[in-house]
């Protein structure tokens with residue numbers, strides 16, 4: 001059934017007419033048409049064109065090479081849940097471009113496309129000149145440990161500052177290690193500092209809504225869930 005047209009209020013532009021789709025309890029509002037125009041303007045802006053190079057490079061430098069250059073058109077939506085997650089991702093990307101800083105959690109089994117969709121988001125916002133950074137928890141923790149050695153070339157706060165800077169930070173493979181208090185503290189610090197600086201973070205995990213509490217502190221989860229709750233990837237592996 002076609003959803004009916006409703007009146008929504010955009011914080012910036014006021015009332016507009018649009019549709020709200022409800023897929024398995026996640027409500028996704030159509031974007032305000034004036035915000036849509038704003039996104040087009042940002043994309044065509046001369047300043048964006050200068051920044052775009054750096055932004056695309058940022059994706060190239062840290063995200064998995066196999067997903068670079070992919071767009072939302074490459075995301076197959078044969079089922080309703082896949083369509084829902086695409087819509088959530090499109091809306092998340094649009095909001096980042098418009099300066100909204102709310103974060104997100106992707107949760108689901110192996111091979112369900114979490115890393116793929118995260119990279120598409122990074123590709124998408126790079127077109128608007130926004131810089132993204134991708135880290136796996138395991139390599140982040142390894143890097144942090146190496147700063148404790150004597151004569152280390154970088155400090156823990158160097159790494160911290162580097163991860164707070166980008167417009168979007170994707171933290172992948174959260175929850176693979178067992179019971180690491182140190183990991184919880186590191187991730188909460190990063191997520192919290194980004195939150196305080198109005199910068200969105202996307203956390204990806206195989207853990208479900210219950211077990212995620214073993215890997216992130218309540219404070220971190222609270223900040224991450226602000227946008228859309230936990231986005232579930234609840235289908236079989238696509239590998």
Ligand SMILES: Nc1ncnc2c1ncn2[C@@H]1O[C@H](COP(=O)(O)OP(=O)(O)OP(=O)(O)O)[C@@H](O)[C@H]1O
Nearest residue numbers: 074075076109110111112113114115116117238239
């Ligand atoms: N909706 C989709 N459309 C097209 N390809 C997809 C889709 N979902 C997943 N894939 C493909 O499935 C494969 C696995 O995706 P990806 O690496 O993102 O999984 P993942 O959820 O991150 O898994 P893991 O938890 O093991 O890291 C990739 O080759 C990806 O291109």
Ligand SMILES: [Mg+2]
Nearest residue numbers: 114115116172
């Ligand atoms: Mg992955």
Ligand SMILES: [Zn+2]
Nearest residue numbers: 010013032035
């Ligand atoms: Zn608007």
